[in-house]
Structures are given as C-alpha cells and as structure tokens.
Amino acid sequence: MMRPMVPPATLAPLLACPACGTRLTGDACLACRIDYPSLAEIPWLMPDPRASLIEWRGRLHHLLTHYGAEAARQRAALARVAPGGLTRQRLERVAAAFDDQAVRLRELLQPLGLERRHEAHAVHVALGTELPLTQGLSSYYANLHRDWCWGDEENAAGLAAVLQALPAGTRPARVLVLGAGAGRLAYDLHRTLAPELTVALDFNPLFAIAARRIAGGLPLELYEFPIAPRTVADHALLRRLSALAPAPAGLEFVLADATAPPFLPAAFDLVLTPWLIDVLGEPVPRQLQRINSLLMPAGLWVNHGSLAFADADPALALTLEELLESLPDAGFSRPAAAEAQLPYLSSPASRHARLETVITFCARKERDVAAPPRGRELPEWLRRSDLPVPPLAQFRAQALSTRVYAFLLAMIDGERTVRDMARLMEQQKLMAAEDAEPAIRRFLLRALETSGERPSF
Numbered sequence: 401m402m403r404p405m406v407p408p409a410t411l412a413p414l415l416a417c418p419a420c421g422t423r424l425t426g427d428a429c430l431a432c433r434i435d436y437p438s439l440a441e442i443p444w445l446m447p448d449p450r451a452s453l454i455e456w457r458g459r460l461h462h463l464l465t466h467y468g469a470e471a472a473r474q475r476a477a478l479a480r481v482a483p484g485g486l487t488r489q490r491l492e493r494v495a496a497a498f499d500d501q502a503v504r505l506r507e508l509l510q511p512l513g514l515e516r517r518h519e520a521h522a523v524h525v526a527l528g529t530e531l532p533l534t535q536g537l538s539s540y541y542a543n544l545h546r547d548w549c550w551g552d553e554e555n556a557a558g559l560a561a562v563l564q565a566l567p568a569g570t571r572p573a574r575v576l577v578l579g580a581g582a583g584r585l586a587y588d589l590h591r592t593l594a595p596e597l598t599v600a601l602d603f604n605p606l607f608a609i610a611a612r613r614i615a616g617g618l619p620l621e622l623y624e625f626p627i628a629p630r631t632v633a634d635h636a637l638l639r640r641l642s643a644l645a646p647a648p649a650g651l652e653f654v655l656a657d658a659t660a661p662p663f664l665p666a667a668f669d670l671v672l673t674p675w676l677i678d679v680l681g682e683p684v685p686r687q688l689q690r691i692n693s694l695l696m697p698a699g700l701w702v703n704h705g706s707l708a709f710a711d712a713d714p715a716l717a718l719t720l721e722e723l724l725e726s727l728p729d730a731g732f733s734r735p736a737a738a739e740a741q742l743p744y745l746s747s748p749a750s751r752h753a754r755l756e757t758v759i760t761f762c763a764r765k766e767r768d769v770a771a772p773p774r775g776r777e778l779p780e781w782l783r784r785s786d787l788p789v790p791p792l793a794q795f796r797a798q799a800l801s802t803r804v805y806a807f808l809l810a811m812i813d814g815e816r817t818v819r820d821m822a823r824l825m826e827q828q829k830l831m832a833a834e835d836a837e838p839a840i841r842r843f844l845l846r847a848l849e850t851s852g853e854r855p856s857f
C-alpha cells in the first residue's frame with residue numbers, strides 16, 4: 401500500500417523534490433503540490449509518483465503474466481514427452497517453480513497494489529506501457545541471487561576494488577549509491593566504512609523491497625532460473641537470500657530515478673555509480689554534472705563497472721580514455737583507473753558466466769559546475785498537458801503503420817490463409833504477394849508474442 405512518506409531522520413534534511421529540486425517539507429513539495437508516498441516503508445520519490453506507480457504496477461502484471469505463460473508452456477510440452485524419465489521431471493519442476501515464483505512475487509510486491517489495476521491489458525499494449533521483460537521488474541534479476549546467495553567471491557571482489565580506489569583513510573559521513581540494484585555493495589560499504597548514512601537508490605521496486613528486507617535481517621526465498629542449467633534440478637532453484645547480519649542503522653533505501661535524484665545539492669561526500677553510467681541511457685556529460693552537484697566540495701565519486709555503451713549515440717559511447725579526459729571539464733580531478741578481470745554472474749548452477757574487465761576509479765570534486773535539468777530531456781509539449789502535440793513526420797509514419805496493422809488484423813476471419821492475406825495486400829498495392837507472405841508470418845508471430853504468451857508448436 402502507498403502511504404504518506406515518513407523519511408528517516410538522517411535522510412529527511414537532505415531530501416528535495418525530484419521534479420523541481422525544492423527542499424521537501426515533510427513528505428510534500430509545496431511548489432509542485434505533490435505529497436510523496438512510500439512503498440513498503442521505502443520513500444517513493446519519483447518525479448510523477450502516481451504515473452510511475454502505474455507503470456511499475458503494469459510491469460508487475462506483465463511479469464506475472466509471463467510466469468503464468470511459461471508454466472503453461474512447460475505443461476503443454478509434457479504432452480510431447482514419454483512417461484517417466486528426466487525430461488518429464490524437468491518440465492514438471494519448472495512449471496511448478498514458475499507458479500510458485502508468481503505467488504511469491506505477488507506477495508512481496510503486494511504494496512504496488514496489483515488489485516488496483518483496472519485498465520485492459522490491450523490498452524497497455526497499445527500505449528507501450530507493457531514493457532518488454534528486458535526493461536521490467538526482472539531486469540538484472542540474477543543480481544539478487546549473486547548479491548545474497550552464491551556470489552561471495554564476486555561481491556568481495558567488487559567491494560575490494562571500490563575500497564582500493566578510495567584515498568587511504570577515507571571516512572565518508574554520507575554515501576549515495578546510484579543504481580544500487582539488489583543492494584549488496586551498498587550494504588557492504590555501509591558495514592565497512594561506517595558512515596552515518598548510506599542511501600541505496602534504485603527505481604526498481606523489486607530490488608529495493610527485497611534488498612531492504614534482506615539487509616534488515618529477514619531472509620527471502622525466490623527462484624533462480626539459470627541461463628545454462630547444469631542439471632535438471634538447476635533449472636529452477638529455490639534460493640534463500642540472506643545477509644550475514646542485519647545492517648547497522650543508517651542504511652536507507654530510496655525508490656527514485658537516478659536522472660532526477662531527490663536530494664539537495666552537496667548532500668553527499670561520496671557518490672558511487674556501480675555498473676550504471678553505461679546503462680542509464682543518459683549522456684555521460686549530463687550524469688557528471690549531476691554527480692558533481694550531489695557532492696559537497698572535495699567530495700568523491702567512485703565509478704565501478706565496465707563501459708559498454710551498446711545503444712548510445714556514437715558521440716557519447718565513451719572509452720575509458722575519453723571519459724577520464726572529460727572529467728576536469730565536469731569539475732573533477734583526473735584520476736588513474738584500475739582495471740581487473742573479474743567473474744561476473746557466475747552462478748554455480750549455470751554453465752554460463754561472464755568474465756569482465758572491470759574499471760574502477762575515484763575522482764575528487766574540485767569545483768562546482770552548473771547542475772543539469774532534472775530527469776530526461778523532454779520537449780515542452782510532452783511535459784505539459786496544455787500545449788498542442790505537433791504533427792511530426794514520425795507520428796505520421798506511425799499512423800500509416802498502424803493502419804497497415806489494423807488492415808492485417810482485420811483480414812483474420814478464421815477462413816483466410818497467409819496466402820489469401822498476401823493476395824489482398826497485393827490488391828491494395830501495399831506489397832507484392834510473394835514478399836507479403838513471409839512478412840505476414842513474421843507479423844502474426846510478433847502479435848502472438850506481444851500478447852504475453854509465447855506460442856508453442
């Protein structure tokens with residue numbers, strides 16, 4: 401359930417409205433007239449709290465639909481397998497695990513208020529709020545298992561790299577971990593450096609809720625579904641996620657967007673970005689401005705992870721050299737970076753694992769630079785509700801494609817074959833029939849997949 405936010409005493413004096421940057425009064429931004437809520441006692445400080453709640457609720461619905469569909473697919477496959485034998489065991493095991501995982505996640509994420517979701521599934525599909533699983537609640541899901549079950553070696557290596565990057569004797573008072581994920585590094589740093597406050601910020605409620613609970617000393621059981629399971633049993637493993645000991649006071653979780661962090665300027669003396677700057681989808685120069693403004697004078701920024709700007713604008717897909725070169729312009733010292741080859745997500749249950757060359761560096765803030773605008777850069781007519789939406793060429797092209805989709809779907813009457821449909825496309829001068837046949841097949845398959853249910857043949 402969403403309740404009014406009651407921030408912990410150490411956090412309250414640092415909080416600012418994520419939408420406009422004004423200091424919060426209790427749980428409210430008086431300038432924006434927004435009362436910020438909390439979710440499972442975690443401050444929910446998204447710029448538009450209601451809209452983001454609806455989005456994450458939609459993602460939970462999507463994930464549960466996916467689990468249901470996966471369980472059904474495993475059971476359907478049983479019909480094609482002889483009685484007895486390991487394959488049957490595997491299918492039954494995985495189907496039961498997907499069902500059970502759905503129950504567990506529904507319960508854990510009950511504060512998202514799934515029962516309040518009244519919108520039709522089709523409306524979300526059309527509006528694109530049913531996100532693919534890669535952008536959903538289960539993105540980076542394996543991190544939970546690494547952080548709190550089998551990943552001691554990887555977690556220790558990450559912590560050691562960060563500690564080594566810090567100047568000797570660093571004793572920060574206030575630490576911010578942006579994109580904290582499943583929370584282990586924030587927990588380990590909090591225990592090791594003993595600051596008065598460590599804030600673990602992420603926008604994924606599954607991570608924040610699970611991590612807060614585990615770090616608070618309450619273990620959690622969830623399934624791991626490894627990429628390349630070694631055995632039948634490894635296909636679906638109920639893992640116990642737990643911390644060595646409850647975190648000392650002062651480790652706080654915040655649900656917020658790292659592109660609009662809800663803090664006053666100069667609130668922290670150490671900011672960490674572990675495995676974040678290349679996945680945030682925001683130009684690095686802007687991220688540097690923001691980190692600079694979050695830091696007090698002479699504060700430290702530690703960056704840790706690989707640099708893999710897969711989909712970035714080529715001008716912004718920085719190598720390490722370029723990133724280091726840009727630091728003085730962003731108000732930072734130019735540090736030396738350490739590189740180490742480390743195993744990454746090497747689950748004992750999987751034959752799949754990554755080996756990453758991980759970069760870690762620590763830059764000191766040397767001067768203030770102008771703070772960047774909050775949140776993603778959006779055109780005025782999109783941010784406001786009272787301006788006309790311009791008839792851009794991209795929208796006209798989309799409108800045309802949508803008419804073609806509608807035409808294709810309207811041809812499905814239970815009688816027509818793919819060939820009949822291709823002929824109709826040709827008659828409408830949309831495409832030559834021989835090209836239309838494979839295109840229609842691809843279209844129909846995609847439509848099935850978008851429905852959240854993968855077809856089995």
Ligand SMILES: C[S@@+](CC[C@H](N)C(=O)[O-])C[C@H]1O[C@@H](n2cnc3c(N)ncnc32)[C@H](O)[C@@H]1O
Pocket residue numbers: 540543578579580581582585601602603604607656657658659673674675676679680
């Ligand atoms: C590659 S994971 C790294 C997680 C963690 N730092 C670690 O090292 O295990 C990236 C993390 O950033 C979070 N993230 C991505 N975009 C974000 C945003 N705009 N605001 C807050 N968190 C974000 C994701 O939810 C995910 O937990």
